[in-house]
Amino acid sequence: MKLRLFLCLALFATPSVAAAQCMLCAQSGAKGTLSTRSTETPLRVEVETQLDMGRVAVGAGGGEVEIDPASGARRLRGDVVDLGGFALTGVVTVRGEPGAEVRVILPATIELEGGGGRLARVTGLATDLSAAPRLGPDGRLVFRFGGRLQVAALDDGDYRGRIPVTVEYQ
Incomplete structure (x- = not known):
């Protein structure tokens, strides 16, 4: 069996603009506003x-090479051999309004070049993360993420x- 070297050094997680709850005011004469929070602390996302x-x-x-977000374990499937190196889960810190519920969105697929x-x-x-993640009393939430790398021959x-x-914010 001929093996070809595949090296994946890093997948850079880039924080996109953290979206806070909409703070648009209703037009004059309209009832209510779109925001349900009395104060709004902007979200900050740091990789x-x-x-x-x-x-x-x-x-x-x-x-395939899979990194489990909870354990950090790397699993290999198919015709793939481990050559060592460090496999790491991604770690992200979110800062914002203490106790606030948030929604984290990751894309379904990423193309690597x-x-x-x-x-x-x-x-x-x-x-x-749990099904309904919240920022802690200090306004912080730290989470890990992983995924599956699909590796084609050659x-x-x-x-x-x-x-x-x-x-x-939710």
Whole structure:
């Protein structure tokens, strides 16, 4: 079996503009406003650690590399061999109004770019958050995220991409 080197150094999580609840006022004569909060602290999203799938070799059958967001464990499936290196979950810190419920949005799929126009895909992005995450009493929420890198045969190289992380007040 011929193995080709596949190296994925990092998937950069980029905070997109953190969306707060709409603060538009109703037009004159209209009843009420769109905001239900009396005060509004802007959300700040900071990427503490970038998602990194580590180094693997890929055989003719291709395969997957998965990083579990809760445990940080890396699982290999298919014709993929571990070549070491550090595999890391992404870590994000959100700051805003203490106790506020938030919604975290990650894209369904991310395309990674390698040399020579080659592409790889990350799917199944997931977090270790509960179903209804809230900022703590200090106005902070820290969460981890992972995903699955789909590796095709003959796609060797160093792949990189950006993962937009959107956080909104509920």
